[in-house]
Amino acid sequence: MLEAVVVGAGPSGIGVSIILQKMGVKFTVLDRNNVGSSFLKWPKQMKLLTPSFFSNTFKMIDLNAITYDTSPALTLQTEHPSGQEYAAYLKKLAEHFKLPIQGNTNVDSVTKNGDVFTIKTNKGEIKTKYVVWAAGEFQYPKIHSFPGSKYCTHNSLITNWENVEGDEFFVVGGYESGMDTAINLAARKKRVLIIDKDNLLNSEDIDPSRTISPYTKDRLRKVNTDNLIEFHTGKVIRVEKENDEYVIFTEKKKLRSKTKPILATGFKGSLSLIKGLFDWEDGKAQLNSYDESTKTPGLYVTGPMLQSHNMIFCFIYKFQQRFAVVANNIGIKLSKDVTVIEQYKKEGMYLDNLEDAKDECAC
Numbered sequence: 001m002l003e004a005v006v007v008g009a010g011p012s013g014i015g016v017s018i019i020l021q022k023m024g025v026k027f028t029v030l031d032r033n034n035v036g037s038s039f040l041k042w043p044k045q046m047k048l049l050t051p052s053f054f055s056n057t058f059k060m061i062d063l064n065a066i067t068y069d070t071s072p073a074l075t076l077q078t079e080h081p082s083g084q085e086y087a088a089y090l091k092k093l094a095e096h097f098k099l100p101i102q103g104n105t106n107v108d109s110v111t112k113n114g115d116v117f118t119i120k121t122n123k124g125e126i127k128t129k130y131v132v133w134a135a136g137e138f139q140y141p142k143i144h145s146f147p148g149s150k151y152c153t154h155n156s157l158i159t160n161w162e163n164v165e166g167d168e169f170f171v172v173g174g175y176e177s178g179m180d181t182a183i184n185l186a187a188r189k190k191r192v193l194i195i196d197k198d199n200l201l202n203s204e205d206i207d208p209s210r211t212i213s214p215y216t217k218d219r220l221r222k223v224n225t226d227n228l229i230e231f232h233t234g235k236v237i238r239v240e241k242e243n244d245e246y247v248i249f250t251e252k253k254k255l256r257s258k259t260k261p262i263l264a265t266g267f268k269g270s271l272s273l274i275k276g277l278f279d280w281e282d283g284k285a286q287l288n289s290y291d292e293s294t295k296t297p298g299l300y301v302t303g304p305m306l307q308s309h310n311m312i313f314c315f316i317y318k319f320q321q322r323f324a325v326v327a328n329n330i331g332i333k334l335s336k337d338v339t340v341i342e343q344y345k346k347e348g349m350y351l352d353n354l355e356d357a358k359d360e361c362a363c
Contacts, residue, residue: 002026002128003334005119007110008270009035009101011316012303012323013134014090015066017099019327019344023336027100027128030121034103036090038138042083044160045184049176049213050317051079059348063317067093068347080215107135110274112296130330132300135270145172145265148239151246152261155181161188166259169193170248172236173264174200179216181264186228195250197235209312269305289352290329291322300326311354321351 004020006013009031020027031037050063052073062071064081072081072089081089094101108120110131119126141154155177158164161184169185171178174196182192201220203211220229234250239261241247248255271278271285277296278285284307286294291306293299302322306313313319324344331338344350 001116002028002126004130004132004330005030005126005128006132006134007107008134008136009094010038010134010136010303011066011090012319014093014099015320015323016132016134016302016327018067018093018097019324019340020330021097021099022340023327023331023338025331025334025336029099029101030105030107031101031103032106035094035101036087038136039083039087041138043158046180047080047082048086049215050315052081053079061347061349066320068344068349110277117298130298132302132326133271133274134303137267137269137304140268140270140272142265142268143263145263146236146238149263151239151241152263154263161185167191168257169259170195170255170257170261171264172261174198176213176216178264179212179220181262182229183219183223186223190228192229193232194229195232195234195236197233199233209314271301271305291326292329302326320349324350325352
């Protein structure tokens with residue numbers, strides 16, 4: 001029996017695994033594809049919003065790093081890595097640390113009997129004391145947001161914006177993925193109408209998880225000089241197909257499109273696969289201060305799915321701060337040598353007191 005199983009070989013799975021390995025935990029990493037596969041599925045033109053810069057020596061780690069002693073900026077020699085580039089960074093770390101990764105292994109179910117988890121996969125059963133769920137979001141899009149969603153295309157399913165045919169598009173959702181969709185279309189001289197119930201461009205919220213990033217605003221200003229991108233504030237109620245047109249019904253008006261509306265409505269996430277192992281409140285899995293399920297002790301969550309402690313962890317620079325918190329708790333329970341955690345604390349990659357992460361800005 002293993003001591004731990006990490007599900008997912010993306011940034012959060014690799015990040016936690018490196019610490020578990022340093023502590024001498026007997027574990028494996030399962031991924032339905034392989035290392036960084038979600039990033040390999042990104043549209044060709046998509047890049048990380050957060051900039052990479054090698055500042056590690058000043059105790060300010062690269063925002064996109066998953067260990068305190070690496071930097072995508074150095075490894076990739078770029079500030080905003082593409083999906084392909086970031087996947088290469090993750091693969092390099094997995095190889096360097098010789099992580100025990102089992103690719104092409106799909107998790108069918110996770111159950112717990114007493115103190116033992118049983119993970120059923122397409123390659124057989126695995127028994128373990130602890131599970132770290134790091135399977136992410138991107139491969140689990142929210143495609144049933146309203147009646148008629150079947151007539152739309154989720155933006156995560158588009159692999160290259162150069163291949164999209166049409167001159168005018170309607171984008172449902174105005175957060176980062178919606179903006180990225182519109183910017184890429186406008187860069188190819190296509191007209192775009194973004195439909196969103198919130199006006200995030202003018203939001204005064206300083207949490208990047210609740211507003212539009214400066215990087216995106218710069219891109220928007222650069223590409224929208226001809227006003228190819230317009231905005232409609234409203235909530236989409238349904239979409240219908242009428243002959244060769246798509247009719248989009250919002251609270252305020254009816255819009256007609258010759259092209260399939262594009263959904264930028266986010267992701268249901270991989271936690272939907274093991275929903276029964278969590279208590280839920282307001283659509284959020286309930287976790288304790290170690291990011292462990294309150295319903296199923298021994299099951300931990302790490303990565304962009306974290307929405308606990310009144311915080312959203314959808315950026316790498318946020319959820320990287322919790323890798324060592326999860327690994328430390330597992331290490332202590334297994335009576336391992338957890339002195340490696342002290343280095344993570346020293347390097348500024350261990351945030352256990354989330355009161356320290358309150359949004360405050362003088363100007």
